[in-house]
Amino acid sequence: MANPSIERIDGVRCTTGESPAWDALARAWHWVDIPAKRIWRLDAAGKTRAWDTPEMPACVAPRARGGLIAGMETGMYDVDLFDNGSVAVTLLGKPEALGEGMRFNDGRTDRQGRFWSGTMFMDMAAAKDVGRLYRYDANGLSAPVVDGLLTQNGLSWSPDGRTMYLSDSHPKSRLVWAFDYDVASGVPSNRRVFANLAGHVGRPDGAVVDADGCYWTCANDAGCLLRFTPSGKLDRRIDVPFAKPSMCTFGGDDLKTLIVTSIVSGKPEDAEWGGAVILLRPGVQGLADAPCAF
Known part of the structure; x- marks a missing residue:
């Protein structure tokens, strides 16, 4: 299948673009630029706007x-963006294990509206497996649900919500796991390897599941998106114009548009596109992420 056409969002270049999320109620995309301490919005009319935050935002969800x-950086927060450019943040929970040099990273809601995000040690060269995965729900911030992570990433859920996916994008890991997921309690179990990118290309960064139950991962450092079937078989590759795609998600009114953020690589051949945010229509439909219900 040929690569779909790509639309670049004008006027946007992120140092570390991450966590695109479609807000169906507002008919708008949000994403973050982590080191710039910035949250971006693209509305249905094609207008972009940015808000500066008091600390680094790593992931957002409506x-x-x-x-x-x-x-x-320091916990999970409630965030309100105002038309006058101001931002209000309210702490919802702070993990005891979130030590110096750490922050939250990838995040997404499950099908029931619980918000999940994991932590990482920011100096990836140190390769510290101190990252943990947390859940936020009616009971507040959970204790660590998964630990021993280098660079937590790739959260998504199957269409029926009964399989949870999680990756570790560190060069020393490059694994995607699947878990059985109890939709009533929000507890994952039976962790097993779903995909090992050592046998493919790149590192498994942010990801999303489509309506067919296939798992799309951003192959960071490889300049492409990889789609795996529910059985873990690679069945499609889409090349993108930057070296470091970071996260993707479906949105738009028909849920057939895929938005992809990226990270500046610093390589001369990546100078034009690195840090761009793009839209493409791969010919499949996504799933509406549940907004955070808590």
């Missing part, structure tokens, strides 16, 4: 009541 929930 809330059912309006506004966003975010994993940031």
